[in-house]
Amino acid sequence: MVVQGLGFVGAVMALVVANAPHEDYVVIGVDLPTHEGKQKVDALNKGVFPIESADPTVEELHEQALDQQNFLATCNEHAYEVADVVVVDVNLDVEKNTDSDRALRGYDVDLSPFKSACRTVAERCPSETLVIVETTVPPGTCRNVVKPIFDETFEKRGLAKTYRLGHSFERVMPGPDYVDSIRNFYRVYAGIDEDSADATRDFLESIIYTDEFPLTRLGSTTASEMTKVLENSYRAMNIAFVQEWTEFAEEVGVNLYEVIEAIRKRPTHRNLMFPGLGVGGYCLTKDPLLASWARSAHGKGDGEAHLPQSETAVEINDRMPRHTFERLQTALDDTVEGKTIVLLGVSYRKDVGDTRYTPAAYLYDLLEEHGAAVKLHDPYVEHWDERDREVRQDLEAVLTEKVDAVVFSTPHTEYEDNAELQRRLHALPDSIVVHDAWGVLSDGEIGALQSTHRVQVSGRGDLHSEQTHSTETDSFPVPSFDSSTTATSSS
Amino acid sequence: MVVQGLGFVGAVMALVVANAPHEDYVVIGVDLPTHEGKQKVDALNKGVFPIESADPTVEELHEQALDQQNFLATCNEHAYEVADVVVVDVNLDVEKNTDSDRALRGYDVDLSPFKSACRTVAERCPSETLVIVETTVPPGTCRNVVKPIFDETFEKRGLAKTYRLGHSFERVMPGPDYVDSIRNFYRVYAGIDEDSADATRDFLESIIYTDEFPLTRLGSTTASEMTKVLENSYRAMNIAFVQEWTEFAEEVGVNLYEVIEAIRKRPTHRNLMFPGLGVGGYCLTKDPLLASWARSAHGKGDGEAHLPQSETAVEINDRMPRHTFERLQTALDDTVEGKTIVLLGVSYRKDVGDTRYTPAAYLYDLLEEHGAAVKLHDPYVEHWDERDREVRQDLEAVLTEKVDAVVFSTPHTEYEDNAELQRRLHALPDSIVVHDAWGVLSDGEIGALQSTHRVQVSGRGDLHSEQTHSTETDSFPVPSFDSSTTATSSS
Numbered sequence: 013m014v015v016q017g018l019g020f021v022g023a024v025m026a027l028v029v030a031n032a033p034h035e036d037y038v039v040i041g042v043d044l045p046t047h048e049g050k051q052k053v054d055a056l057n058k059g060v061f062p063i064e065s066a067d068p069t070v071e072e073l074h075e076q077a078l079d080q081q082n083f084l085a086t087c088n089e090h091a092y093e094v095a096d097v098v099v100v101d102v103n104l105d106v107e108k109n110t111d112s113d114r115a116l117r118g119y120d121v122d123l124s125p126f127k128s129a130c131r132t133v134a135e136r137c138p139s140e141t142l143v144i145v146e147t148t149v150p151p152g153t154c155r156n157v158v159k160p161i162f163d164e165t166f167e168k169r170g171l172a173k174t175y176r177l178g179h180s181f182e183r184v185m186p187g188p189d190y191v192d193s194i195r196n197f198y199r200v201y202a203g204i205d206e207d208s209a210d211a212t213r214d215f216l217e218s219i220i221y222t223d224e225f226p227l228t229r230l231g232s233t234t235a236s237e238m239t240k241v242l243e244n245s246y247r248a249m250n251i252a253f254v255q256e257w258t259e260f261a262e263e264v265g266v267n268l269y270e271v272i273e274a275i276r277k278r279p280t281h282r283n284l285m286f287p288g289l290g291v292g293g294y295c296l297t298k299d300p301l302l303a304s305w306a307r308s309a310h311g312k313g314d315g316e317a318h319l320p321q322s323e324t325a326v327e328i329n330d331r332m333p334r335h336t337f338e339r340l341q342t343a344l345d346d347t348v349e350g351k352t353i354v355l356l357g358v359s360y361r362k363d364v365g366d367t368r369y370t371p372a373a374y375l376y377d378l379l380e381e382h383g384a385a386v387k388l389h390d391p392y393v394e395h396w397d398e399r400d401r402e403v404r405q406d407l408e409a410v411l412t413e414k415v416d417a418v419v420f421s422t423p424h425t426e427y428e429d430n431a432e433l434q435r436r437l438h439a440l441p442d443s444i445v446v447h448d449a450w451g452v453l454s455d456g457e458i459g460a461l462q463s464t465h466r467v468q469v470s471g472r473g474d475l476h477s478e479q480t481h482s483t484e485t486d487s488f489p490v491p492s493f494d495s496s497t498t499a500t501s502s503s
Numbered sequence: 504m505v506v507q508g509l510g511f512v513g514a515v516m517a518l519v520v521a522n523a524p525h526e527d528y529v530v531i532g533v534d535l536p537t538h539e540g541k542q543k544v545d546a547l548n549k550g551v552f553p554i555e556s557a558d559p560t561v562e563e564l565h566e567q568a569l570d571q572q573n574f575l576a577t578c579n580e581h582a583y584e585v586a587d588v589v590v591v592d593v594n595l596d597v598e599k600n601t602d603s604d605r606a607l608r609g610y611d612v613d614l615s616p617f618k619s620a621c622r623t624v625a626e627r628c629p630s631e632t633l634v635i636v637e638t639t640v641p642p643g644t645c646r647n648v649v650k651p652i653f654d655e656t657f658e659k660r661g662l663a664k665t666y667r668l669g670h671s672f673e674r675v676m677p678g679p680d681y682v683d684s685i686r687n688f689y690r691v692y693a694g695i696d697e698d699s700a701d702a703t704r705d706f707l708e709s710i711i712y713t714d715e716f717p718l719t720r721l722g723s724t725t726a727s728e729m730t731k732v733l734e735n736s737y738r739a740m741n742i743a744f745v746q747e748w749t750e751f752a753e754e755v756g757v758n759l760y761e762v763i764e765a766i767r768k769r770p771t772h773r774n775l776m777f778p779g780l781g782v783g784g785y786c787l788t789k790d791p792l793l794a795s796w797a798r799s800a801h802g803k804g805d806g807e808a809h810l811p812q813s814e815t816a817v818e819i820n821d822r823m824p825r826h827t828f829e830r831l832q833t834a835l836d837d838t839v840e841g842k843t844i845v846l847l848g849v850s851y852r853k854d855v856g857d858t859r860y861t862p863a864a865y866l867y868d869l870l871e872e873h874g875a876a877v878k879l880h881d882p883y884v885e886h887w888d889e890r891d892r893e894v895r896q897d898l899e900a901v902l903t904e905k906v907d908a909v910v911f912s913t914p915h916t917e918y919e920d921n922a923e924l925q926r927r928l929h930a931l932p933d934s935i936v937v938h939d940a941w942g943v944l945s946d947g948e949i950g951a952l953q954s955t956h957r958v959q960v961s962g963r964g965d966l967h968s969e970q971t972h973s974t975e976t977d978s979f980p981v982p983s984f985d986s987s988t989t990a991t992s993s994s
Contacts (some may be wrong), residue, residue, distance in 0.1 A: 055587075080644075100516065151751075151755060151757070152755060174504050183769075198765075198768045198769060200765045228761075228763065228764075228765040228768065230583045230758075230765060231758055231761060231788075232756075234755055234756070234757055235757045235758060235761065235762055237764050238751075238752065238755075238757050238762055239762045239766060240762075242748055242762060242766060243766045243769070243772055243775075245744075245748075246744065246766070246772055246775050247772070249744055250741070250765060251814075252812065253736075253737065253740055253812050255545075256809075256810045256811060256812055256813065257733055257736075258799075260642075260729075260794070261729065262799045262809065263798070264643060264725055264729075264797075265723075265725070266642070266722075266723065266725050266726045266727060266729050267721075267722055270618075270721055270722060270726065271721065271726055271729055271733060274689075274691045274718075274719040274721060274730050274732060275730060277689045277719065277735045278674075278689060278734070279773075280738070280772065281734055281737055281738070282770075282773065282774060283771060283772065283773060283774040283775075284734075284737050284774075303751070307751045307754070318747075318751075319747045319748070319751065320747060321743065321747055321812075321815070321819070322747065322813075324812070327764075327810070331929075372968055402852070442659075450886075469574070481986060491915070
């Protein structure tokens, strides 16, 4: 069994298959013979998992696989020649064209690297190979891109078209449930024909605990491909939706956390999201655009948004960190120039070291651009590759006398109920600003910071504070409610 | 205890309070002395509930209240003079300004009738009265509109400001759970001060089964008001979101029902909605605009959408029935002129007789406008007031030889697994179009209709049919996927 692509998904997928509960596999993980690819391969063969993870199971599976000697990483493409199963886990990127304010002006989807990866497999794999695409692709790709590549290549090789081709996207979540997000989770699959679908099912049943998490078979690979981009678009939209309400609630002095908590008691409203700094990671930031691109490819002319709500969600999320920047600016007497600002957290998500498309990056850029000195802390990131910046793991190094503002920019568990962190915040000068963009601080912590040290707390902080009704009236003027008023809509 | 306004909410609220489990109330329901108001009052006093309902508990509570002689309806405003508690259940309407294609060009919120209703109470109620606003209002209204009215009126009356004022919105759902949607459901409340909040809580605890459905107290009436419009905006947006995916799925021959079913297995995605004809009723069609209007009142200039995603959701939902119209038109050789089309269902929601803002109305208007003859059937509606049309309750009268298309326009339970309905559909000519806009028909029913009678089924119908992969390829051309392509975004 060969995994193509040893990134966040492929690397852990390889280990899961090497430790499959219902079948014995010999697993070969293949990456490109680039500097980065070779580094990953070397690391994996040495027992060093290339991605920082809060899930101890990753290390266990890795050790077991090396002990069992049924796992090997390589850059050698000959590996595909012995594959019964190939799982495709290569990237498929979207390049966004944005203006200086991060408004989305267009985007490019380049299928070439993905197609080239498929061709490599098609040129070498045995004729009966089962190929399962796990990569998130524009709906229609297996049918309209992958299949033609295999048909054409097999014809050149003089082989009958006896390969099987399935699609079954991953729902991998790096973090404490990294392995469980593969082995213990619902999975959708489809095949290019019945035989392919059956083979895909059999493979998935051998690696996933399907008794507890039954598989869902869909009618076509296009349906399976659409499922992935639709579910991520739904989530992106749910996050984007809360932004305008965050702003409104702040304007009228309402604690949006308590409002959302009240609403989420209703089962029909449980997916409503809390406010945050923004959206990051490899999926939510691009998957809606993959779908929109596929719809545009289907005969709709360019120049219009083909899935407008889903595209708008991406744009709102991309721009969201600007709101935190603006609140910081206001709190710091309207300028961040010359101020020292600490970001607690640079990764895109709680308890992971993944900084790809992290919302902290846009906040960081805005702060730098406006002349602030930014100090970085993250328990999971030692070097922030995308910004080529060292990141500290010791709070002592960042929370010093010279600080003007502290921002909770990633909601790592380590920042919650952390006595040392609280002690260090209390030791800072009274004039500093603490901005909690994620609701990390408890009511008690906020109260203590506000009452004893006159620290200005924003984010969830001031939402959780006592609301005097007079303040509320002040910030929401009476006259504007008089008689009938016409508002103009967005259209 | 006095209920002000005997509409869908007030009428049933009065009966619930008259049958409160934890307190004995004498309930007076008051409506305006208009023709309609007097009709409601007469009906209620005679034991005839003015709203058609699928919930037998309504009738039970009504009978019990009349037996106990603790319920009376009246148009006489003197009723407020004896009130310990007044619950305000009057309407607060939004008037939309739309163009001929239903694009939203603006909207008016006229608070005058609501303010006048509040003034009537303030002028007559005893000085210690507890006033609870249940009406959905722009966030800030209790604080900035209702309180000033009471303060001013009490001053004129020479009374100390000893009234109590709370907000606790209803989550009433007409239909089979009409009564339970009040008595057995989560409830949010807040008061204009601690005393008002306590009194509101005590009242709610006496009428609601709060052991099972605990109350949520919020920090301000503005927070409670925002909770209602936010939760309905969330739902409106979730419905709107699926429309673009419905269109995309139809274009590429994917069964969106199975895709959504697969996604909804994830708890984080369970609120994802299935496709439908559109959105109706009194709440989802306007509540996002009430919020947006309130935000614009708070200092934002006109000419921009103040809650753009929420406003867009309203507009998408308002326009949604056009999609069903267009699919019908295509299926009927590109014109509905001179065709006879049956709408099965005119109410806005499953198993209710409420036709307010029903999406069937826009579909009906488009069909009439384009020269179709429209026949109407609904088990819960005898007369469609908004269109002044009789509606039939017998399938025989509408499903005759002369029919060209049958549309499932409301997903009433009566239409599901209905052997008579299926028999009558099968008896119709082979050429007719059956369009299921809601997923009412089962796979078996669709298969039978398609195979034996060559009836053209759209909506969930053709999504549930066998998908041949060749069709899928045909409808999703290969060349469009070649190489890198740039799509342009909405912004």
